[in-house]
Amino acid sequence: MKILVTGATGYAGRRVSTALARAGHTVLGLTRDTATEAARDLTVDEVTPVQGDLSRPESWRDHLDGTDAVVHLLMDMSDPVGTDRRLFTELVEAQERDGRRRHLVFTTGISAYGRTGPALMDENTRGNPESPIGFRFALEKELAATGLSHTVVRPGFMYGGPATTSMTGQWFAGAEAGEPVFYGDTTKRWSWIHVDDLADAYVRVLDNPAAVDGEVFVVADDQRLSALDMQRVAVSAAGWTGGIAEESAEAGGMLQMAADQDELVTSAKAHRLLGWRPRHASFTDAPERHYRAWKAARRAT
Structure with missing residues (x-):
């Protein structure tokens, strides 16, 4: 297949792009x-960088020519709803122009659920519309209404590799700066996923996209530690031996506010329909290795 990946140079984007290239x-x-x-690193990984700004469809529209699928891994923080809607429109119009039925793999995330109540959430759990990023679930519904061939992936909290936009990377950085901070509810627990396990899920979706057309998949590992305990492990791996300051979720900004509750999910559907299972059991199995990877990536930039 010929696949266009948005956000390809980003944290998840590079790993997903590389995994898809390795899959042929x-x-x-x-x-x-x-x-x-x-972008040059993409070339090393046998991915072809192509120029375009997702918020400006005229800059990337021609890259859809001849494609079979699009993997969307970017949230435009300046206009997240508008940019995604423009993507849907462009794909509909491209299909009308050339008759190709491209499969869109649309990425949202478990923080879009917000406060829901169930101890363990899955694909059928209704999101709370008051979540700061609950609009992502609304976009899932808009996508389904377009009639486009699609699959939705809702990842857990990512870790591993450069950890550029991972909470673990923020924790490492806080430890190195001598000021680690935990934001929000100290009892909350989140589901996590190694970025390479996430990439494997996308490869499996696109192995046979027709078989999962219209499906939604939650992908995360099975660990259940509190976020604060995870941070303690992370800062210790970075050499921090002191305490962790506590502040409100509001002090940490929108993404901290969006994640200020339990976000535990089950990936039973992905196990069953995709044959997907995480190969990395937990961040806490090798925190020093994850710290070294983050540190090395920072030196390289």
Whole structure:
């Protein structure tokens, strides 16, 4: 298949793009600037960087020519709803132009659920519309209404590799700066996923996209530690031996507010329909290794 990946130079984007290329697909990685080091790294991984700004469809529309699928891994923080809607519109119009039924793999995330009540959430759990990023579930419904061939992936909290947008990376950085902070409810627990296990889920979806057309998959491991306990492990791996300050979720910004509750999920559906299972049991199995990977990635930038 020929696949266009949005956000290809991002944290998840590079790992997903690389995994798809290794699976034998022809992968185009959308990036604002093909001359950056991150874009050149895509070439090393046998992904072709192509220039475009997702918020400006005219800059990337031509990259849809001949594609069989699009993997969407970018949230445009300046206009998350509008940019995604424009993506849906462009795919509908491309299908009308050339008759190709492209499969869109649309990424949201478990923080979009917000406060729901169930101890363990799955694909059928209704999201709380008051969640700061609950609009992502509304976008899932809008996508389904377009008639586009699609699959939705809702990842848990990511870790591993460069951890550039991972909470673990923030924790490592806080430890190194001598000021680790925990935001919000100290008892909350989150489900996690190693970024390479997440990439494997996308490969499995696109192995046979027709078989999972219209499906939603939650993908995360089975660990159940509190977020504060996870942070303690992370800062210890980074050499911090002091305490962790506590502040409100509001002090941490929108994403901390969106995640200020239990977010535990089951991936039983992905196990059953995709044959997917995480190969990395937990961040806490090798925190020093994850810290070294994060540290090495920072030196390289």
